[in-house]
Amino acid sequence: MKMKKIILMAALCLPLLAGCDKEDLGTSDIHVPVFDYNALSQTDKYIYDNYTVPYNMDVIYRWNQGDMSSDDMRRNLVPPREEQVEPFLQMIKTVWVDTYASEVGEQTLRSYVPKVLLLTGSASYNDDGSTTEGTAEGGRQIVLYSVNDFDFQLDQIMSYAHVMHHEFAHILHQTVEYDTEFENITPAYSSSWMQMNDETARSRGFITAYASSNANEDFAEMVSQMLIRSAEDWNALVEGAGNAEAVAALRAKEAIVLSYMKNNWGVDMPQFQTKVVAAIQAAAQD
Amino acid sequence: MFLAAVWAAGMCVACVNEVDDVFDRNATQRIEEAMAECDAVLQDSEFGWRFDYTPSNGAMVNYVMRFHDGRVSMENAEGETSESTYKVVNAEGPVLSFDTYSILHELADPSEYPYGTGQGGEFEFVVDRVTADTVYVRGRKSGSSFKLSRAAEGEIYRVRLEASMDVDGGKDIAFFHTLQVGGQDAATLFLGTDKRSLDVMTADEQVQNVPVEFTTSGFRFSTPVTAGGVSVSEMEWDNVRKTFVSADGSALVAEASTSPFSMGATVDQLLSSPYYKMNGASASITLQLLEFANDFPEWQRTEFFFDADAVIDTLKYQVDTQDQVTELGHAQGRDVLNSMSFVVNNTYGLPEWGNFTVKRIERMDADEATFVEGIRNGAPANSLNRNIFCKNIKGVLFDSRGVTVVPRGGMFYIVSSSDPKRWLILQPQSLPQPAMVIPTLVRQ
Numbered sequence: 001m002k003m004k005k006i007i008l009m010a011a012l013c014l015p016l017l018a019g020c021d022k023e024d025l026g027t028s029d030i031h032v033p034v035f036d037y038n039a040l041s042q043t044d045k046y047i048y049d050n051y052t053v054p055y056n057m058d059v060i061y062r063w064n065q066g067d068m069s070s071d072d073m074r075r076n077l078v079p080p081r082e083e084q085v086e087p088f089l090q091m092i093k094t095v096w097v098d099t100y101a102s103e104v105g106e107q108t109l110r111s112y113v114p115k116v117l118l119l120t121g122s123a124s125y126n127d128d129g130s131t132t133e134g135t136a137e138g139g140r141q142i143v144l145y146s147v148n149d150f151d152f153q154l155d156q157i158m159s160y161a162h163v164m165h166h167e168f169a170h171i172l173h174q175t176v177e178y179d180t181e182f183e184n185i186t187p188a189y190s191s192s193w194m195q196m197n198d199e200t201a202r203s204r205g206f207i208t209a210y211a212s213s214n215a216n217e218d219f220a221e222m223v224s225q226m227l228i229r230s231a232e233d234w235n236a237l238v239e240g241a242g243n244a245e246a247v248a249a250l251r252a253k254e255a256i257v258l259s260y261m262k263n264n265w266g267v268d269m270p271q272f273q274t275k276v277v278a279a280i281q282a283a284a285q286d
Numbered sequence: 287m288f289l290a291a292v293w294a295a296g297m298c299v300a301c302v303n304e305v306d307d308v309f310d311r312n313a314t315q316r317i318e319e320a321m322a323e324c325d326a327v328l329q330d331s332e333f334g335w336r337f338d339y340t341p342s343n344g345a346m347v348n349y350v351m352r353f354h355d356g357r358v359s360m361e362n363a364e365g366e367t368s369e370s371t372y373k374v375v376n377a378e379g380p381v382l383s384f385d386t387y388s389i390l391h392e393l394a395d396p397s398e399y400p401y402g403t404g405q406g407g408e409f410e411f412v413v414d415r416v417t418a419d420t421v422y423v424r425g426r427k428s429g430s431s432f433k434l435s436r437a438a439e440g441e442i443y444r445v446r447l448e449a450s451m452d453v454d455g456g457k458d459i460a461f462f463h464t465l466q467v468g469g470q471d472a473a474t475l476f477l478g479t480d481k482r483s484l485d486v487m488t489a490d491e492q493v494q495n496v497p498v499e500f501t502t503s504g505f506r507f508s509t510p511v512t513a514g515g516v517s518v519s520e521m522e523w524d525n526v527r528k529t530f531v532s533a534d535g536s537a538l539v540a541e542a543s544t545s546p547f548s549m550g551a552t553v554d555q556l557l558s559s560p561y562y563k564m565n566g567a568s569a570s571i572t573l574q575l576l577e578f579a580n581d582f583p584e585w586q587r588t589e590f591f592f593d594a595d596a597v598i599d600t601l602k603y604q605v606d607t608q609d610q611v612t613e614l615g616h617a618q619g620r621d622v623l624n625s626m627s628f629v630v631n632n633t634y635g636l637p638e639w640g641n642f643t644v645k646r647i648e649r650m651d652a653d654e655a656t657f658v659e660g661i662r663n664g665a666p667a668n669s670l671n672r673n674i675f676c677k678n679i680k681g682v683l684f685d686s687r688g689v690t691v692v693p694r695g696g697m698f699y700i701v702s703s704s705d706p707k708r709w710l711i712l713q714p715q716s717l718p719q720p721a722m723v724i725p726t727l728v729r730q
Contacts, residue, residue: 041371061386062371062373062385062386063383063384063385063386063409063410064375064383064385065377065410065426066377075396076394076396076402076403076404076406077396078387078391078394078395078396078409079385079386079387079391079409080386080387081370081386081387082370082371082386082387084387121387121391121395122395122396122397123396123397125396125401125402129401129402146397148387148397149397
């Protein structure tokens, strides 16, 4: 008897349950954009041809708050002028992309480049009134600031070349670690690097104040500071460290960087240095 | 059986899909529709949209913007233009994002003074409501509300005419404008109170109110104006000279230090009212007066007296070394108030007159006068001179080149002759009784 009731109940509800299945979910008309090269603006075509196709990189220059880091979101920033984007990216290509591609090959570079370059128009002002030229989030995105102020001055180009080579050095050492002996050369790394100037830092065996913050920054600073200077200027910088101990420390780090780049990436640093410096000079307009 | 029925009833209710949808489409569809509608409305305006925008730390800027296929072209009152990109995106509802640099971004640029914040402008706006003629938006950072209004033909020229000639709204503008023909002032021009006409005063000192219509390149006088021997009808904006020039180039609108023609016996008109309240001066001085009141609460009241016969109370007080105040005497009498004070020092809780008294008004002409700086109680009236706001007011009144008195809209504009971008606005008031209380302090 009890079983009968349940069967009856189940039978009663079946048509209703079936009714539920027929619920109208609505038709989907979510717009899926179709890629159309010819519809791209001149700037977007440049990015597609020079960054996206060869290196699978996206360059974001149109403002989108969601692309900003939380730190940048609280700052006051403005997007770039559209007409500044292409000349700026051409400079980055000259001093960073092309020089690396000629050393390691396009395919290798394509595997390791950060996937997103984000450009902002204004400087990024810090609370102390200083400005930041570039930041990187992991190996994925590099943010470059002050694009609207870019006017092919040598010091600007050196600064951007430094940021790109610095951030890319991080990607390299995150892929293949450098000799742990590097960390032991000047072990006095400190988070209070901001209280030090570069000259003091060099007298303690760090190439810049920022290099003294930790071993990874030290490594990236060694690579990038070396690449944006001629051999002559680089040697003068190292030899001018102020004391023999500091010079020896910088030379020991240099030796590790040279062998690291040669053995792991096939990069001859002195030759690469010459190329980058020539590219920086070529990109500058007086 | 009963239990089963309850259970079945529950099941059935759950199954029957009889709940009415609140919305006829799902959330994604609705937001996409809202964005598409907003973009369609923005693109569907022949003459674009007027956007009166006030950044958090700056003055209002008026733009006219035209939207088309993801690109926006803009103009402002100063004649600056830009073309950049925009998009309507889904962020906090539909957001109108000016996503590459334009003249709007100048207000948000942290590279502009003060560094790090600039003028606190924004370039992303949450769209609250869209009607055929108005798009209501709100700054994404500030939350402040603004609107874009469908522009009429020649809207930017209306903006420019107002920005350069509206003495009650414009900033950093000259009070006087003339129509110059061949480099000579041929007529004095004022913006009409309806802001859609010009008051034109020609050499015969007759004033005519001439309505203007805005065109695709400037404005047109509804009836041609004859001045300096030429007849002027069409005026076009010249972005190099930043002013309106007649279509044949013979006449242009120019700033002037004073009216080339007499405004009439305006000083007499000014003196016919015994008591004035200072409503402000040029916009900047108006603000400064307010700030003045905030920063110096002990200074109270702003009053002017001109040649007024009035009852005067004279009080005599003694202040001892502990700043204790004792009343010594009180006398009342009639006198002519030809002097003026605009602040009252209330340090002792007493209405002690401040300084900046004017002893004499010297006529220069029927419409021009100088106010000669006087003294108070035998001492130079200068204790407020260090104050920047008082300096501004003093700079207008106590200038040896004098002022021009211009009555407009029930107010008297006292325009500095040496700097036509500075003026005070006086509003006639009835005289209070007694007109004046003069306290005399005796310090021991």
